[in-house]
Protein backbone atom coordinates (compact mmCIF):
# COMPACT_ATOMS: atom_id res chain seq x y z
CA UNK A 1 0.00 0.00 0.00
CA UNK A 2 1.21 3.51 -0.67
CA UNK A 3 -0.57 5.76 1.75
CA UNK A 4 0.25 9.29 2.85
CA UNK A 5 2.72 7.98 5.42
CA UNK A 6 4.94 6.48 2.72
CA UNK A 7 5.95 9.79 1.16
CA UNK A 8 8.47 12.05 2.88
CA UNK A 9 6.60 15.30 2.10
CA UNK A 10 2.88 14.44 2.00
CA UNK A 11 1.84 18.11 2.02
CA UNK A 12 3.81 18.87 -1.12
CA UNK A 13 2.48 15.76 -2.91
CA UNK A 14 0.67 17.46 -5.81
CA UNK A 15 3.36 20.08 -6.26
CA UNK A 16 5.98 17.34 -6.54
CA UNK A 17 3.88 15.51 -9.12
CA UNK A 18 3.57 18.74 -11.13
CA UNK A 19 7.30 19.46 -10.83
CA UNK A 20 8.10 15.93 -11.94
CA UNK A 21 5.89 16.23 -15.04
CA UNK A 22 7.41 19.66 -15.85
CA UNK A 23 10.88 18.15 -15.51
CA UNK A 24 9.92 15.37 -17.94
CA UNK A 25 8.41 17.85 -20.40
CA UNK A 26 11.59 19.93 -20.29
CA UNK A 27 13.88 16.96 -20.90
CA UNK A 28 14.93 16.59 -24.56
CA UNK A 29 13.64 13.40 -26.14
CA UNK A 30 10.79 12.78 -23.68
CA UNK A 31 7.36 12.47 -25.32
CA UNK A 32 4.24 12.62 -23.16
CA UNK A 33 0.74 11.96 -24.46
CA UNK A 34 -1.30 15.05 -23.40
CA UNK A 35 -4.19 12.77 -22.44
CA UNK A 36 -2.44 11.55 -19.30
CA UNK A 37 -2.55 12.80 -15.73
CA UNK A 38 -0.35 11.82 -12.80
CA UNK A 39 -3.05 11.28 -10.20
CA UNK A 40 -3.13 11.32 -6.41
CA UNK A 41 -4.52 7.88 -5.48
CA UNK A 42 -3.54 7.94 -1.82
CA UNK A 43 -7.18 7.77 -0.76
CA UNK A 44 -7.32 4.24 -2.21
CA UNK A 45 -3.88 3.32 -0.86
CA UNK A 46 -2.24 3.35 -4.29
CA UNK A 47 0.02 6.42 -3.99
CA UNK A 48 0.52 7.99 -7.39
CA UNK A 49 -0.86 6.48 -10.55
CA UNK A 50 -1.42 7.48 -14.17
CA UNK A 51 -4.98 8.14 -15.38
CA UNK A 52 -6.37 8.78 -18.89
CA UNK A 53 -7.96 12.20 -19.31
CA UNK A 54 -9.74 11.18 -22.51
CA UNK A 55 -10.27 8.00 -24.51
CA UNK A 56 -7.05 6.44 -25.79
CA UNK A 57 -7.12 3.89 -28.64
CA UNK A 58 -5.27 0.57 -28.50
CA UNK A 59 -1.66 0.84 -29.69
CA UNK A 60 -1.34 4.56 -28.96
CA UNK A 61 1.93 5.73 -27.46
CA UNK A 62 1.43 6.92 -23.89
CA UNK A 63 4.93 8.20 -23.30
CA UNK A 64 8.46 7.67 -24.48
CA UNK A 65 11.51 7.96 -22.23
CA UNK A 66 14.97 8.26 -23.83
CA UNK A 67 17.37 5.57 -22.64
CA UNK A 68 19.70 8.30 -21.32
CA UNK A 69 17.08 9.36 -18.75
CA UNK A 70 16.83 5.93 -17.16
CA UNK A 71 18.40 5.99 -13.70
CA UNK A 72 20.91 3.24 -14.37
CA UNK A 73 24.59 2.49 -13.92
CA UNK A 74 25.52 3.39 -17.49
CA UNK A 75 23.85 6.82 -17.25
CA UNK A 76 25.35 7.98 -13.96
CA UNK A 77 28.68 9.80 -13.75
CA UNK A 78 29.51 7.67 -10.71
CA UNK A 79 31.27 5.00 -12.74
CA UNK A 80 33.73 7.59 -14.13
CA UNK A 81 34.22 9.33 -10.78
CA UNK A 82 34.86 6.12 -8.87
CA UNK A 83 37.38 4.73 -11.31
CA UNK A 84 36.23 1.19 -10.66
CA UNK A 85 33.94 -1.18 -12.44
CA UNK A 86 30.60 -0.59 -10.72
CA UNK A 87 28.85 -3.16 -12.90
CA UNK A 88 30.85 -6.00 -11.39
CA UNK A 89 28.72 -5.59 -8.25
CA UNK A 90 25.85 -7.18 -10.20
CA UNK A 91 22.51 -5.65 -11.27
CA UNK A 92 21.07 -5.08 -7.79
CA UNK A 93 24.05 -3.75 -5.89
CA UNK A 94 25.39 -1.65 -8.76
CA UNK A 95 22.06 0.14 -9.17
CA UNK A 96 21.77 0.48 -5.40
CA UNK A 97 25.19 2.17 -5.26
CA UNK A 98 24.31 4.50 -8.13
CA UNK A 99 20.99 5.40 -6.51
CA UNK A 100 22.75 6.11 -3.21
CA UNK A 101 25.19 8.37 -5.03
CA UNK A 102 22.50 10.25 -6.96
CA UNK A 103 20.24 10.55 -3.92
CA UNK A 104 23.08 11.91 -1.76
CA UNK A 105 23.90 14.49 -4.45
CA UNK A 106 20.55 16.10 -3.60
CA UNK A 107 19.68 18.97 -5.95
CA UNK A 108 22.88 18.41 -7.94
CA UNK A 109 21.56 15.10 -9.25
CA UNK A 110 19.96 15.04 -12.68
CA UNK A 111 17.25 12.86 -11.13
CA UNK A 112 16.41 15.10 -8.13
CA UNK A 113 12.78 15.79 -9.23
CA UNK A 114 12.35 12.05 -9.79
CA UNK A 115 13.60 11.12 -6.30
CA UNK A 116 11.09 13.57 -4.82
CA UNK A 117 8.11 11.59 -6.15
CA UNK A 118 9.42 8.24 -4.96
CA UNK A 119 8.31 6.91 -1.56
CA UNK A 120 10.75 6.52 1.31
CA UNK A 121 8.69 4.08 3.39
CA UNK A 122 7.25 0.75 2.34
CA UNK A 123 4.97 -2.04 3.45
CA UNK A 124 7.13 -4.68 1.74
CA UNK A 125 8.02 -7.62 3.99
CA UNK A 126 11.63 -6.44 4.35
CA UNK A 127 10.32 -3.78 6.74
CA UNK A 128 7.99 -5.89 8.87
CA UNK A 129 8.81 -6.48 12.53
CA UNK A 130 9.06 -10.08 13.81
CA UNK A 131 5.64 -9.68 15.43
CA UNK A 132 4.12 -8.49 12.15
CA UNK A 133 5.75 -11.37 10.26
CA UNK A 134 4.22 -13.80 12.72
CA UNK A 135 0.84 -12.87 11.30
CA UNK A 136 1.86 -14.76 8.16
CA UNK A 137 1.99 -17.91 10.31
CA UNK A 138 3.40 -20.86 8.31
CA UNK A 139 3.63 -19.05 4.98
CA UNK A 140 6.87 -20.00 3.24
CA UNK A 141 7.16 -16.41 1.97
CA UNK A 142 8.81 -15.47 5.27
CA UNK A 143 11.88 -17.55 4.29
CA UNK A 144 12.23 -15.58 1.06
CA UNK A 145 12.60 -12.11 2.51
CA UNK A 146 16.36 -12.44 2.89
CA UNK A 147 16.94 -9.40 5.10
CA UNK A 148 20.08 -10.80 6.70
CA UNK A 149 21.68 -11.76 3.39
CA UNK A 150 20.84 -8.36 1.91
CA UNK A 151 22.41 -6.54 4.85
CA UNK A 152 25.50 -8.69 4.69
CA UNK A 153 25.92 -7.85 0.98
CA UNK A 154 25.40 -4.14 1.67
CA UNK A 155 27.98 -4.14 4.46
CA UNK A 156 30.52 -6.17 2.49
CA UNK A 157 30.14 -4.69 -0.99
CA UNK A 158 28.53 -1.25 -0.71
CA UNK A 159 29.77 0.10 2.63
CA UNK A 160 33.53 -0.02 1.74
CA UNK A 161 32.91 1.99 -1.46
CA UNK A 162 30.72 4.53 0.34
CA UNK A 163 33.11 4.90 3.28
CA UNK A 164 36.15 5.11 1.04
CA UNK A 165 34.66 7.98 -0.98
CA UNK A 166 33.02 10.41 1.46
CA UNK A 167 33.14 13.23 -1.08
CA UNK A 168 30.93 11.22 -3.45
CA UNK A 169 28.71 9.85 -0.68
CA UNK A 170 28.28 12.69 1.81
CA UNK A 171 26.76 11.38 5.05
CA UNK A 172 23.05 11.95 5.56
CA UNK A 173 20.27 10.88 7.93
CA UNK A 174 21.71 12.73 10.92
CA UNK A 175 25.11 11.05 10.98
CA UNK A 176 28.47 12.75 10.49
CA UNK A 177 29.94 9.73 8.72
CA UNK A 178 28.88 6.31 7.48
CA UNK A 179 31.58 4.76 9.74
CA UNK A 180 30.87 3.14 13.11
CA UNK A 181 27.65 1.56 14.31
CA UNK A 182 25.46 4.64 13.86
CA UNK A 183 26.91 5.24 10.39
CA UNK A 184 26.35 1.61 9.39
CA UNK A 185 22.75 1.78 10.64
CA UNK A 186 22.10 4.97 8.63
CA UNK A 187 23.67 3.46 5.52
CA UNK A 188 21.66 0.24 5.88
CA UNK A 189 18.45 2.23 6.23
CA UNK A 190 19.18 4.22 3.10
CA UNK A 191 20.33 1.17 1.17
CA UNK A 192 17.09 -0.64 2.09
CA UNK A 193 15.09 2.27 0.67
CA UNK A 194 17.02 1.98 -2.61
CA UNK A 195 16.76 -1.84 -2.59
CA UNK A 196 13.02 -1.64 -2.05
CA UNK A 197 12.62 0.89 -4.84
CA UNK A 198 14.56 -1.41 -7.16
CA UNK A 199 12.41 -4.36 -6.14
CA UNK A 200 9.05 -2.62 -6.65
CA UNK A 201 9.90 -0.03 -9.33
CA UNK A 202 12.89 -1.06 -11.48
CA UNK A 203 12.75 -2.71 -14.89
CA UNK A 204 15.17 -5.16 -16.43
CA UNK A 205 16.76 -3.14 -19.22
CA UNK A 206 17.43 -4.97 -22.45
CA UNK A 207 20.35 -3.84 -24.59
CA UNK A 208 19.41 -1.24 -27.21
CA UNK A 209 19.97 -3.60 -30.13
CA UNK A 210 17.32 -6.04 -28.81
CA UNK A 211 14.81 -3.79 -30.51
CA UNK A 212 11.11 -3.95 -29.71
CA UNK A 213 11.35 -6.36 -26.81
CA UNK A 214 8.74 -6.10 -24.15
CA UNK A 215 9.81 -4.55 -20.88
CA UNK A 216 9.33 -6.63 -17.81
CA UNK A 217 9.44 -5.60 -14.22
CA UNK A 218 12.56 -6.68 -12.37
CA UNK A 219 11.96 -10.16 -11.13
CA UNK A 220 12.79 -12.22 -8.12
CA UNK A 221 13.91 -11.38 -4.68
CA UNK A 222 15.86 -8.48 -3.30
CA UNK A 223 19.42 -9.46 -4.24
CA UNK A 224 19.38 -13.06 -5.33
CA UNK A 225 22.43 -15.30 -5.69
CA UNK A 226 22.11 -15.77 -9.43
CA UNK A 227 23.01 -12.18 -10.25
CA UNK A 228 25.19 -13.16 -13.23
CA UNK A 229 22.16 -14.38 -15.12
CA UNK A 230 20.22 -11.16 -14.65
CA UNK A 231 19.92 -8.18 -16.97
CA UNK A 232 21.00 -4.74 -15.77
CA UNK A 233 18.26 -2.93 -13.92
CA UNK A 234 17.12 0.62 -14.32
CA UNK A 235 14.58 3.01 -12.88
CA UNK A 236 12.43 4.31 -15.73
CA UNK A 237 10.82 7.64 -14.75
CA UNK A 238 7.03 7.66 -15.15
CA UNK A 239 6.92 4.02 -16.39
CA UNK A 240 7.39 3.03 -12.77
CA UNK A 241 4.58 5.25 -11.54
CA UNK A 242 2.07 2.92 -13.18
CA UNK A 243 0.25 0.73 -10.69
CA UNK A 244 -0.84 -2.81 -11.55
CA UNK A 245 -4.08 -4.71 -11.55
CA UNK A 246 -4.39 -8.45 -12.14
CA UNK A 247 -7.45 -8.07 -14.38
CA UNK A 248 -7.08 -4.61 -15.90
CA UNK A 249 -3.62 -4.49 -17.46
CA UNK A 250 -3.86 -2.07 -20.36
CA UNK A 251 -0.31 -0.87 -21.00
CA UNK A 252 3.11 -2.33 -21.70
CA UNK A 253 6.65 -0.98 -21.92
CA UNK A 254 8.45 -1.65 -25.21
CA UNK A 255 12.22 -1.35 -25.21
CA UNK A 256 13.12 0.28 -28.51
CA UNK A 257 16.55 1.30 -29.73
CA UNK A 258 16.79 4.79 -28.30
CA UNK A 259 13.70 4.93 -26.12
CA UNK A 260 11.53 2.99 -23.71
CA UNK A 261 7.99 3.40 -24.94
CA UNK A 262 4.82 2.76 -22.96
CA UNK A 263 1.89 1.88 -25.23
CA UNK A 264 -1.78 1.18 -24.68
CA UNK A 265 -2.43 -2.52 -25.32
CA UNK A 266 -6.20 -2.05 -25.10
CA UNK A 267 -8.58 0.84 -25.71
CA UNK A 268 -8.53 2.97 -22.52
CA UNK A 269 -11.56 5.00 -21.51
CA UNK A 270 -11.46 8.52 -20.13
CA UNK A 271 -10.95 8.42 -16.34
CA UNK A 272 -9.53 4.87 -16.39
CA UNK A 273 -6.27 4.17 -14.61
CA UNK A 274 -3.36 2.95 -16.73
CA UNK A 275 -2.00 -0.31 -15.40
CA UNK A 276 1.27 -2.06 -16.04
CA UNK A 277 1.63 -5.81 -15.59
CA UNK A 278 3.55 -7.05 -12.53
CA UNK A 279 2.98 -10.66 -13.63
CA UNK A 280 0.86 -13.55 -12.40
CA UNK A 281 2.19 -13.50 -8.88
CA UNK A 282 0.66 -15.00 -5.74
CA UNK A 283 -0.45 -12.53 -3.09
CA UNK A 284 2.40 -13.64 -0.83
CA UNK A 285 4.89 -12.44 -3.46
CA UNK A 286 2.88 -9.32 -4.22
CA UNK A 287 3.20 -8.45 -0.55
CA UNK A 288 6.90 -9.33 -0.36
CA UNK A 289 7.88 -7.35 -3.46
CA UNK A 290 5.28 -4.60 -3.71
CA UNK A 291 3.90 -4.27 -0.17
CA UNK A 292 0.21 -4.56 -1.03
CA UNK A 293 -2.40 -7.20 -1.81
CA UNK A 294 -5.65 -7.07 -3.73
CA UNK A 295 -8.30 -9.77 -4.00
CA UNK A 296 -7.96 -10.19 -7.74
CA UNK A 297 -4.47 -11.66 -7.34
CA UNK A 298 -6.02 -14.49 -5.25
CA UNK A 299 -6.34 -16.51 -8.47
CA UNK A 300 -2.51 -16.80 -8.48
CA UNK A 301 -2.15 -17.96 -4.87
CA UNK A 302 -0.08 -21.08 -4.36
CA UNK A 303 1.06 -23.46 -1.68
CA UNK A 304 4.72 -24.41 -1.51
CA UNK A 305 6.03 -27.68 -0.15
CA UNK A 306 9.66 -28.10 0.76
CA UNK A 307 11.55 -31.20 -0.32
CA UNK A 308 12.19 -32.04 3.32
CA UNK A 309 8.47 -31.97 4.20
CA UNK A 310 7.71 -34.36 1.33
CA UNK A 311 10.55 -36.68 2.38
CA UNK A 312 9.25 -36.63 5.93
CA UNK A 313 5.75 -37.52 4.72
CA UNK A 314 7.24 -40.42 2.76
CA UNK A 315 8.94 -41.73 5.91
CA UNK A 316 12.51 -40.78 4.97
CA UNK A 317 14.72 -39.84 7.92
CA UNK A 318 16.02 -36.71 6.16
CA UNK A 319 16.20 -34.95 2.79
CA UNK A 320 19.97 -35.16 2.52
CA UNK A 321 20.85 -35.99 -1.08
CA UNK A 322 24.09 -37.78 -0.19
CA UNK A 323 22.41 -40.15 2.23
CA UNK A 324 19.18 -40.75 0.30
CA UNK A 325 19.76 -42.82 -2.89
CA UNK A 326 16.34 -41.93 -4.31
CA UNK A 327 17.02 -38.21 -4.03
CA UNK A 328 20.51 -38.67 -5.40
CA UNK A 329 19.07 -40.57 -8.38
CA UNK A 330 16.66 -37.74 -9.22
CA UNK A 331 19.34 -35.14 -8.63
CA UNK A 332 21.61 -36.89 -11.11
CA UNK A 333 18.82 -36.59 -13.66
CA UNK A 334 18.36 -32.92 -12.78
CA UNK A 335 14.77 -33.39 -11.67
CA UNK A 336 15.08 -32.63 -7.98
CA UNK A 337 14.06 -29.31 -6.47
CA UNK A 338 14.29 -27.76 -3.00
CA UNK A 339 10.60 -26.99 -3.08
CA UNK A 340 7.47 -27.51 -5.18
CA UNK A 341 4.75 -25.03 -5.98
CA UNK A 342 1.11 -26.10 -6.30
CA UNK A 343 -1.14 -23.40 -7.77
CA UNK A 344 -4.71 -22.68 -6.75
CA UNK A 345 -7.11 -24.88 -8.76
CA UNK A 346 -9.04 -22.25 -10.70
CA UNK A 347 -10.84 -24.15 -13.45
CA UNK A 348 -14.50 -24.98 -13.00
CA UNK A 349 -13.60 -28.63 -13.07
CA UNK A 350 -10.02 -28.76 -11.85
CA UNK A 351 -7.91 -31.86 -12.23
CA UNK A 352 -4.71 -32.97 -10.50
CA UNK A 353 -2.96 -32.97 -13.89
CA UNK A 354 -3.63 -29.24 -14.15
CA UNK A 355 -2.08 -28.32 -10.86
CA UNK A 356 0.59 -30.85 -9.86
CA UNK A 357 3.98 -30.17 -11.45
CA UNK A 358 5.40 -33.23 -13.21
CA UNK A 359 8.64 -32.97 -11.18
CA UNK A 360 6.66 -33.27 -7.95
CA UNK A 361 4.80 -36.32 -9.24
CA UNK A 362 8.09 -37.92 -10.33
CA UNK A 363 9.50 -37.29 -6.84
CA UNK A 364 6.40 -38.82 -5.21
CA UNK A 365 6.52 -41.77 -7.60
CA UNK A 366 10.20 -42.36 -6.88
CA UNK A 367 9.61 -42.19 -3.13
CA UNK A 368 6.65 -44.60 -3.44
CA UNK A 369 8.53 -47.26 -5.44
CA UNK A 370 9.07 -50.58 -3.68
CA UNK A 371 12.81 -51.13 -3.06
CA UNK A 372 13.16 -53.81 -5.78
CA UNK A 373 11.57 -51.61 -8.40
CA UNK A 374 13.69 -48.64 -7.42
CA UNK A 375 16.84 -50.77 -7.81
CA UNK A 376 15.71 -51.84 -11.29
CA UNK A 377 15.16 -48.20 -12.27
CA UNK A 378 18.57 -47.34 -10.90
CA UNK A 379 20.28 -50.10 -12.86
CA UNK A 380 18.48 -49.02 -16.05
CA UNK A 381 19.30 -45.39 -15.15
CA UNK A 382 15.71 -44.44 -15.92
CA UNK A 383 13.58 -42.31 -13.59
CA UNK A 384 9.89 -43.25 -13.41
CA UNK A 385 7.28 -41.48 -15.50
CA UNK A 386 4.98 -39.10 -13.59
CA UNK A 387 2.08 -41.39 -12.71
CA UNK A 388 -0.24 -40.41 -9.91
CA UNK A 389 -1.58 -43.31 -7.91
CA UNK A 390 -2.87 -43.99 -4.44
CA UNK A 391 0.50 -44.25 -2.75
CA UNK A 392 1.76 -40.97 -4.18
CA UNK A 393 -1.50 -39.27 -3.23
CA UNK A 394 -1.15 -40.54 0.34
CA UNK A 395 2.37 -39.08 0.69
CA UNK A 396 1.27 -35.75 -0.75
CA UNK A 397 -1.79 -35.69 1.49
CA UNK A 398 0.38 -36.22 4.58
CA UNK A 399 2.79 -33.46 3.51
CA UNK A 400 -0.06 -31.01 2.89
CA UNK A 401 -1.77 -31.92 6.18
CA UNK A 402 1.49 -31.32 8.06
CA UNK A 403 1.83 -27.95 6.36
CA UNK A 404 -1.79 -27.10 7.17
CA UNK A 405 -1.26 -27.96 10.84
CA UNK A 406 1.60 -25.46 11.06
CA UNK A 407 -0.72 -22.48 10.66
CA UNK A 408 -1.81 -21.18 14.06
CA UNK A 409 -5.45 -20.66 13.05
CA UNK A 410 -7.92 -22.45 10.81
CA UNK A 411 -9.29 -21.19 7.51
CA UNK A 412 -12.74 -20.81 9.06
CA UNK A 413 -11.34 -18.71 11.95
CA UNK A 414 -9.42 -16.49 9.54
CA UNK A 415 -12.40 -16.01 7.24
CA UNK A 416 -14.48 -14.98 10.25
CA UNK A 417 -11.77 -12.58 11.40
CA UNK A 418 -11.51 -10.96 7.96
CA UNK A 419 -15.28 -10.56 7.75
CA UNK A 420 -15.32 -8.86 11.17
CA UNK A 421 -12.75 -6.20 10.19
CA UNK A 422 -14.09 -2.76 9.29
CA UNK A 423 -13.41 -1.59 5.71
CA UNK A 424 -9.94 -0.09 5.38
CA UNK A 425 -10.13 3.69 5.10
CA UNK A 426 -6.93 4.76 3.38
CA UNK A 427 -7.86 8.44 3.53
CA UNK A 428 -6.93 8.46 7.21
CA UNK A 429 -3.39 7.47 8.11
CA UNK A 430 -4.15 3.92 9.24
CA UNK A 431 -2.03 2.28 11.86
CA UNK A 432 0.77 0.38 10.14
CA UNK A 433 0.46 -2.79 12.19
CA UNK A 434 -3.24 -3.28 11.61
CA UNK A 435 -2.85 -2.59 7.89
CA UNK A 436 -0.09 -5.18 7.72
CA UNK A 437 -2.02 -7.67 9.88
CA UNK A 438 -4.93 -7.46 7.44
CA UNK A 439 -2.67 -8.11 4.45
CA UNK A 440 -1.02 -11.06 6.24
CA UNK A 441 -4.48 -12.42 6.97
CA UNK A 442 -5.43 -12.24 3.28
CA UNK A 443 -2.21 -14.03 2.29
CA UNK A 444 -2.58 -16.85 4.81
CA UNK A 445 -6.27 -17.28 3.93
CA UNK A 446 -5.25 -17.73 0.29
CA UNK A 447 -2.68 -20.38 1.15
CA UNK A 448 -5.10 -22.22 3.42
CA UNK A 449 -7.73 -22.18 0.67
CA UNK A 450 -5.26 -23.75 -1.75
CA UNK A 451 -4.28 -26.38 0.84
CA UNK A 452 -7.92 -27.24 1.49
CA UNK A 453 -8.81 -27.38 -2.19
CA UNK A 454 -5.87 -29.62 -3.11
CA UNK A 455 -6.50 -31.93 -0.15
CA UNK A 456 -10.11 -32.25 -1.29
CA UNK A 457 -8.99 -33.17 -4.79
CA UNK A 458 -6.56 -35.77 -3.47
CA UNK A 459 -9.05 -37.50 -1.23
CA UNK A 460 -10.58 -39.95 -3.74
CA UNK A 461 -7.14 -41.08 -4.93
CA UNK A 462 -5.48 -41.10 -1.49
CA UNK A 463 -8.18 -43.16 0.19
CA UNK A 464 -7.73 -45.69 -2.61
CA UNK A 465 -4.35 -46.50 -1.04
CA UNK A 466 -6.15 -48.64 1.51
CA UNK A 467 -7.57 -50.80 -1.25
CA UNK A 468 -4.83 -50.76 -3.87
CA UNK A 469 -1.25 -52.03 -3.72
CA UNK A 470 1.45 -49.33 -3.74
CA UNK A 471 2.55 -50.30 -7.23
CA UNK A 472 -0.94 -51.34 -8.27
CA UNK A 473 -1.58 -51.54 -11.98
CA UNK A 474 -5.05 -50.17 -11.48
CA UNK A 475 -3.73 -46.72 -10.49
CA UNK A 476 -4.53 -43.97 -12.94
CA UNK A 477 -1.54 -42.81 -14.93
CA UNK A 478 -2.04 -39.29 -16.18
CA UNK A 479 -0.28 -36.56 -18.08
CA UNK A 480 1.36 -34.00 -15.82
CA UNK A 481 2.77 -30.68 -16.91
CA UNK A 482 6.51 -30.24 -16.76
CA UNK A 483 6.12 -26.53 -16.40
CA UNK A 484 6.31 -25.20 -12.87
CA UNK A 485 5.63 -21.76 -11.53
Ligand SMILES: C[S@@+](CC[C@H](N)C(=O)[O-])C[C@H]1O[C@@H](n2cnc3c(N)ncnc32)[C@H](O)[C@@H]1O
Pocket residue numbers: 001002044045046047048049117118119200201240241242243244245289290291292294
Ligand atom coordinates in the same frame (compact mmCIF):
# COMPACT_ATOMS: atom_id res chain seq x y z
C1 LIG B 1 5.81 0.72 -9.58
S1 LIG B 1 5.19 1.51 -8.17
C2 LIG B 1 3.77 2.36 -8.76
C3 LIG B 1 3.73 3.80 -8.27
C4 LIG B 1 3.34 4.00 -6.85
N1 LIG B 1 1.88 3.93 -6.72
C5 LIG B 1 3.84 5.30 -6.26
O1 LIG B 1 3.05 6.10 -5.81
O2 LIG B 1 5.05 5.52 -6.24
C6 LIG B 1 4.66 0.12 -7.30
C7 LIG B 1 3.99 0.43 -5.98
O3 LIG B 1 2.72 0.97 -6.19
C8 LIG B 1 1.76 0.46 -5.26
N2 LIG B 1 0.70 -0.20 -6.05
C9 LIG B 1 0.79 -0.68 -7.30
N3 LIG B 1 -0.40 -1.16 -7.72
C10 LIG B 1 -1.26 -0.99 -6.70
C11 LIG B 1 -2.64 -1.29 -6.51
N4 LIG B 1 -3.37 -1.88 -7.47
N5 LIG B 1 -3.19 -0.98 -5.32
C12 LIG B 1 -2.46 -0.40 -4.34
N6 LIG B 1 -1.15 -0.09 -4.46
C13 LIG B 1 -0.56 -0.37 -5.63
C14 LIG B 1 2.52 -0.48 -4.36
O4 LIG B 1 2.90 0.23 -3.21
C15 LIG B 1 3.74 -0.84 -5.18
O5 LIG B 1 4.86 -1.17 -4.41
